[in-house]
Amino acid sequence: MLPILLLLLVLFFVLAYLRAPLRIWSAAFLVAVGAISYLAGASTVLILELVAVAVALVIVANVAPLRLNLLTRPLFALFKRMLPPLSDTEREALESGTVGWDGELFSGHPDWDKLLSTPVPTLTEAEQAFIDGPVEQLCRMLDDWQIVEHDQDLPPEVWQFLKQQRFFGMIIPPQYGGLGFSALAHSAVIMKISSRSITAAVTAMVPNSLGPAELLLHYGTDAQKDYYLPRLASGEEIPCFALTGPEAGSDAAAIPDSGIVCKGRFDGEDVLGIRLNWDKRYITLGPVASLLGLAFKLYDPDRLLGDKEEIGITLALIPTDLPGITIGNRHHPLNIPFMNGPNQGKDVFIPLDFMIGGSERAGQGWRMLMESLGVGRSISLPALSTGAGKLACRATGAYARIRRQFKLPIGQMEGVEEALTRIAGLTYQMDAARTLTCAAVDAGEKPAVLSAIVKYGLTERMRQVINDAMDVQGGSGICLGPRNYLGRLYQSIPIGITVEGANILTRTLIIFGQGAIRSHPYVLKEMHAVSNPDPAAGRLQFDQAFFGHVAFTVSTTARALWSGLTAGWLLPVPAGPCRRHLQKATRRSSAFVLTADTAMLVLGGGLKRKEKLSGRMADILSNLYLVSAVVKQFSDRGEPAEEQVLVDWACAESFRVIDHAFLEFYRNFPNRPVAWLLRLLTFPFGFHSAAPVDKLGHQVAALLLAPGATRDRLTAGIFVPLEQTEPLGRLEDALVKVIAAEAVEKKIRQARTKGASVDQHQSSVLDAAVASGIISADEQALVIAAEAARREVIRVDDFS
Numbered sequence: 001m002l003p004i005l006l007l008l009l010v011l012f013f014v015l016a017y018l019r020a021p022l023r024i025w026s027a028a029f030l031v032a033v034g035a036i037s038y039l040a041g042a043s044t045v046l047i048l049e050l051v052a053v054a055v056a057l058v059i060v061a062n063v064a065p066l067r068l069n070l071l072t073r074p075l076f077a078l079f080k081r082m083l084p085p086l087s088d089t090e091r092e093a094l095e096s097g098t099v100g101w102d103g104e105l106f107s108g109h110p111d112w113d114k115l116l117s118t119p120v121p122t123l124t125e126a127e128q129a130f131i132d133g134p135v136e137q138l139c140r141m142l143d144d145w146q147i148v149e150h151d152q153d154l155p156p157e158v159w160q161f162l163k164q165q166r167f168f169g170m171i172i173p174p175q176y177g178g179l180g181f182s183a184l185a186h187s188a189v190i191m192k193i194s195s196r197s198i199t200a201a202v203t204a205m206v207p208n209s210l211g212p213a214e215l216l217l218h219y220g221t222d223a224q225k226d227y228y229l230p231r232l233a234s235g236e237e238i239p240c241f242a243l244t245g246p247e248a249g250s251d252a253a254a255i256p257d258s259g260i261v262c263k264g265r266f267d268g269e270d271v272l273g274i275r276l277n278w279d280k281r282y283i284t285l286g287p288v289a290s291l292l293g294l295a296f297k298l299y300d301p302d303r304l305l306g307d308k309e310e311i312g313i314t315l316a317l318i319p320t321d322l323p324g325i326t327i328g329n330r331h332h333p334l335n336i337p338f339m340n341g342p343n344q345g346k347d348v349f350i351p352l353d354f355m356i357g358g359s360e361r362a363g364q365g366w367r368m369l370m371e372s373l374g375v376g377r378s379i380s381l382p383a384l385s386t387g388a389g390k391l392a393c394r395a396t397g398a399y400a401r402i403r404r405q406f407k408l409p410i411g412q413m414e415g416v417e418e419a420l421t422r423i424a425g426l427t428y429q430m431d432a433a434r435t436l437t438c439a440a441v442d443a444g445e446k447p448a449v450l451s452a453i454v455k456y457g458l459t460e461r462m463r464q465v466i467n468d469a470m471d472v473q474g475g476s477g478i479c480l481g482p483r484n485y486l487g488r489l490y491q492s493i494p495i496g497i498t499v500e501g502a503n504i505l506t507r508t509l510i511i512f513g514q515g516a517i518r519s520h521p522y523v524l525k526e527m528h529a530v531s532n533p534d535p536a537a538g539r540l541q542f543d544q545a546f547f548g549h550v551a552f553t554v555s556t557t558a559r560a561l562w563s564g565l566t567a568g569w570l571l572p573v574p575a576g577p578c579r580r581h582l583q584k585a586t587r588r589s590s591a592f593v594l595t596a597d598t599a600m601l602v603l604g605g606g607l608k609r610k611e612k613l614s615g616r617m618a619d620i621l622s623n624l625y626l627v628s629a630v631v632k633q634f635s636d637r638g639e640p641a642e643e644q645v646l647v648d649w650a651c652a653e654s655f656r657v658i659d660h661a662f663l664e665f666y667r668n669f670p671n672r673p674v675a676w677l678l679r680l681l682t683f684p685f686g687f688h689s690a691a692p693v694d695k696l697g698h699q700v701a702a703l704l705l706a707p708g709a710t711r712d713r714l715t716a717g718i719f720v721p722l723e724q725t726e727p728l729g730r731l732e733d734a735l736v737k738v739i740a741a742e743a744v745e746k747k748i749r750q751a752r753t754k755g756a757s758v759d760q761h762q763s764s765v766l767d768a769a770v771a772s773g774i775i776s777a778d779e780q781a782l783v784i785a786a787e788a789a790r791r792e793v794i795r796v797d798d799f800s
Helices: 002-017 022-039 044-062 066-081 087-095 101-105 112-116 125-141 144-152 156-164 183-194 198-208 212-219 224-235 367-400 414-442 448-474 487-498 501-520 525-529 534-567 579-609 613-634 641-668 674-683 694-701 707-716 727-752 764-772 775-793
Strands: 237-241 258-266 270-282 291-301 310-321 323-327 340-351
Touching: 002 022, 002 237, 002 534, 022 044, 022 270, 022 694, 044 066, 066 237, 066 525, 066 534, 087 501, 087 525, 101 112, 101 448, 101 613, 112 613, 125 156, 125 183, 125 212, 144 198, 156 198, 183 198, 183 367, 183 414, 198 367, 198 487, 198 674, 212 224, 212 291, 212 310, 212 367, 237 270, 258 310, 258 340, 270 310, 291 764, 310 323, 310 340, 310 414, 310 579, 367 414, 367 448, 367 487, 367 707, 367 727, 367 775, 414 448, 414 613, 414 694, 414 707, 414 764, 448 487, 448 613, 501 764, 525 534, 534 579, 534 674, 579 613, 579 674, 613 641, 641 674, 641 694, 641 707, 727 764, 727 775, 764 775
Parallel strands: 237 291, 258 291
Antiparallel strands: 258 270, 270 340, 291 310, 323 340
């Protein structure tokens, strides 16, 4: 009897793991009932009765009309009562955008072959030429110390250059006079500029992110596109978009700004239009904008447009010179002087055709914003963050080799080495995630969840990388002046953390809160079904979604348990140097989905109020995406052996964060028996992912301390001036000289053991070494040049 039971148990486990169809489950169930009844010694009559009951259950499960009436109808009514009501803005936010690789991570069994076979993201010849030409030229025009400390604005010639070279029209198609660049090119441009000047990078990125051009391209009327897009591309119009106000920050849907449909006079004619009142702040480019994109709530009390009085959030394009508009004042965001400020409107009257998309788009503003924000948030801030990380890798890595304390380069001290390791490893993650997300946008996706992941994840990693770089730089990092290449990046960190969705709320409300519904294969379908105004159609949709969800959860449970018992070693994934990383990621994907499904079942609508739990789930999902991006980037580059240490460190770091998030989730889940069961199913032998080992970190840090192909790939795409009048140019020059002088210095140190006790860089020691034949005159000159270059690098600015 026991062997048969074990055999049946294994059979059901295999069926669950393989996600067998219902008919096979039904056959196995009938066989199991008959076999168990027979082996238990039941009478023939009882066996027949049990089999008859089993057949009846199988018929109910397999015959749709019976299942709909006997099972689906009561479950449908129960879910309808349990499901928390969704506001229109919540529904539009959940339904906006597309699902991409996040859907695979929510499957519990990601298709790695699908990811690795996607085309390698590349720039076109025209895009690369723009980066090598106008972007390079722009970077050479920028003096960030002059911009920030003295002018508090970009110079007029830089503004003019940005307009002439169509920097404000990167996303606008050529037929409208724009550059028509890909998301990858847009990202590469911003990344390079950000390594030179945050002020210039923000100025260039905002018109190409959430703003009038993006909205017009997707939702504008033909007349609006034909008129505004050429003017935006040429810089004749400077755009801004006004969403945030004093009473609506992260809760942007709560904007109190209003527009009333009414009749009024415009350009000397009586027309049907909107009378607007608003109060906005934190609007980038607002002080210099000639064209204002405005989000407001539209009301139609006289029902001039239709039957509804409260139409909803609507978007409009408004020339800033209209009567009633107050604009031009500036905020001062942490001493980074990109144009940003408040604006207000008092009884501003506009015609209806100023609405983006015309009257047909009235009330659709929130969905328009969510989809446009998803695209912009995928590109601009991740590019800026990655540029900062790459600059820190190249500059601070070089500084750590050049700067000496205790008679050795500080980069060889283990404490400094630890910081350098994080700088390199986290930057590698950032670049991988940036590239993969841009590729998704270029493939036509409008990533909702992934955009939140990269916005949050990369700005947080910028914070860590720049903090580490400041620790390594010490006094040279905190003394502002023309020689300082980190101070303004450090000052700007909270700006990226705050804008386009504050990071605290992005992590605790959006990534998992939206992802658990939007990216899950069944949850959004179930929600649509129970909210369907047609009950019959809703029940049919719910029947398919709910029982699909049940089968999915059963399968995920089996996969999570099997992966936990085997530590993922037997999971089928593509072969190669990243095979083990993919097995670990697949295992944690199964555990993540099982945990998410269980949390939603147990806590229901209350889960969205458990923000700490939601934040930990966001950490898991975010780091699974980062692992995916790292492996994809490594594959796209041909898996260079010298880059393997970066991949291993980045993946190990992500798995450490993932497992810690799982542990804290289970420790704090309010239903303790369920938490214990989840932990037993997903991590039956405990949590074993630790921080990357020191030996691996040593190898990663070493990549930053000397010129090399891996260092060049890690820092590719930033502005690297070679002139010794530039801080980074001095570092590049000194690094080569210092390394070349090290062999000579070693000879001198050996000479000191023979009695020389004077410092090795004093001319008397060098002269003695030359005279005794220890070093040549050329080697002496090399050491002197290296010492001069080193002293030039470690100098800091001072002022009267």
